[in-house]
Amino acid sequence: EIISVRGREIIDSRGEPTVEAEVELAGGAVGRASVPSGASTGIFEAHELRDEDALRFHGHGVLKAVGHVNGTIADIVRGMDASRQADVDRAMLAADGTENKTVLGANAILAVSLAAARAAARAMHIPFYRYLGGTMAHILPVPMMNILNGGKHASNNIDIQEFMIVPVGAHSFREALQWGSEVYHALGVLLRKRGLPTAVGDEGGFAPDLRNDEEALQMIVEAIEASGRTTDEIGLAVDAAASEWYADGQYTLPKRKQRLKTDELIGYLKELTRRFPILSIEDGLSDRDWSGWKTLTQELPIQLVGDDLFVTNTRRLRKGIGERAGNSILVKINQIGTLTETFEAIDMARDAGYTAVISHRSGETEDTSIADIAVAAGTGQIKTGAPARTERTAKYNRLLRIEEELGEAAVYAGKSVMWYRK
Ligand code: PGA
Ligand code: ZN
Numbered sequence: 001e002i003i004s005v006r007g008r009e010i011i012d013s014r015g016e017p018t019v020e021a022e023v024e025l026a027g028g029a030v031g032r033a034s035v036p037s038g039a040s041t042g043i044f045e046a047h048e049l050r051d052e053d054a055l056r057f058h059g060h061g062v063l064k065a066v067g068h069v070n071g072t073i074a075d076i077v078r079g080m081d082a083s084r085q086a087d088v089d090r091a092m093l094a095a096d097g098t099e100n101k102t103v104l105g106a107n108a109i110l111a112v113s114l115a116a117a118r119a120a121a122r123a124m125h126i127p128f129y130r131y132l133g134g135t136m137a138h139i140l141p142v143p144m145m146n147i148l149n150g151g152k153h154a155s156n157n158i159d160i161q162e163f164m165i166v167p168v169g170a171h172s173f174r175e176a177l178q179w180g181s182e183v184y185h186a187l188g189v190l191l192r193k194r195g196l197p198t199a200v201g202d203e204g205g206f207a208p209d210l211r212n213d214e215e216a217l218q219m220i221v222e223a224i225e226a227s228g229r230t231t232d233e234i235g236l237a238v239d240a241a242a243s244e245w246y247a248d249g250q251y252t253l254p255k256r257k258q259r260l261k262t263d264e265l266i267g268y269l270k271e272l273t274r275r276f277p278i279l280s281i282e283d284g285l286s287d288r289d290w291s292g293w294k295t296l297t298q299e300l301p302i303q304l305v306g307d308d309l310f311v312t313n314t315r316r317l318r319k320g321i322g323e324r325a326g327n328s329i330l331v332k333i334n335q336i337g338t339l340t341e342t343f344e345a346i347d348m349a350r351d352a353g354y355t356a357v358i359s360h361r362s363g364e365t366e367d368t369s370i371a372d373i374a375v376a377a378g379t380g381q382i383k384t385g386a387p388a389r390t391e392r393t394a395k396y397n398r399l400l401r402i403e404e405e406l407g408e409a410a411v412y413a414g415k416s417v418m419w420y421r422k
Contacts, residue, residue, distance in 0.1 A: 049105025
């Protein structure tokens with residue numbers, strides 16, 4: 001039984017304010033959770049409530065959301081059974097009453113949704129992944145590690161937002177992370193050799209100025225080989241975040257100042273997959289370009305992940321499944337705002353034969369819930385940044401501990417998760 005709920009304003013990995021909540025149960029168990037925040041935010045995401053008070057944090061303060069945690073939300077969930085997640089979440093949704101959680105804020109609601117689950121797991125003395133996923137949860141996800149940043153996550157001249165390595169050929173999560181770290185450092189060496197800066201972007205990847213996006217892919221392939229691996233063992237993935245480029249039915253790549261029609265952008269993406277070992281493309285097109293997504297999905301037989309397109313929302317995912325747009329969903333807990341709805345989206349994807357990638361945001365905290373969610377849901381894929389920067393490595397390190405705890409029962413997802421592998 002929930003006896004108290006407490007919210008507070010903390011800061012995230014970009015130094016921006018965000019919401020943290022603590023939920024205390026009658027037996028004394030306490031669950032704590034904090035909420036991440038995006039930069040290339042999809043326009044269809046649930047509402048992140050900010051104070052808009054220019055005198056604090058340049059208007060980005062979250063004291064209103066914290067006020068809702070301590071007020072309205074505390075009042076309605078107090079006395080509820082924290083282990084009845086759907087009831088807790090539904091009560092908050094009802095109190096909000098809007099489609100996009102604009103009244104209480106998805107940041108306020110998610111903090112309590114997660115903290116209640118954590119408190120319930122504590123009270124039952126079981127690890128969070130097992131609380132959420134049951135005794136059979138045992139699949140360790142393939143990490144998609146973002147080692148080169150562009151787009152809105154870096155102030156360089158690269159248009160594609162994320163260049164990731166995917167160690168599908170590793171035999172365990174531990175080995176996958178080791179390989180990722182080795183490639184990351186091999187890339188650092190290559191950059192230094194060329195006299196390029198090794199400062200990093202929001203998600204911990206390097207953010208150099210390069211000739212173009214192709215050169216970024218080429219350098220990563222070189223880094224994989226320099227670290228002694230093959231591109232069969234470690235594939236590539238990109239997040240174009242193309243919604244950021246879209247206006248008036250056209251794509252304008254802001255940094256190379258190039259304008260492309262949908263067909264031309266599809267052609268460009270196909271060309272990239274011909275030249276480089278790309279296993280997965282996220283948001284290759286805009287969240288408003290449904291017909292383009294259909295064509296892309298017909299023409300490119302690799303994993304095509306909808307992030308801004310689906311925003312972890314079952315209504316948008318249902319539409320996508322119906323129209324055969326994409327074949328995979330990016331799952332971000334704060335895009336939708338409750339654990340219950342997050343798992344509904346994962347279930348819907350699985351039923352339709354879509355893959356699901358559990359994801360961080362570019363603004364993160366030390367909260368590691370998504371690592372446990374990935375194992376609990378058994379989706380076999382997680383994207384949580386470079387193998388560097390503590391807000392990113394906290395999730396990877398949590399997965400190391402889960403793998404160790406599962407021991408012989410642990411299975412690394414490996415190649416099998418990439419259903420659309422070439
Ligand atoms: P965001 O970026 O958290 O800034 O939205 C991550 C992504 O686009 O996948
Ligand atoms: Zn994305």
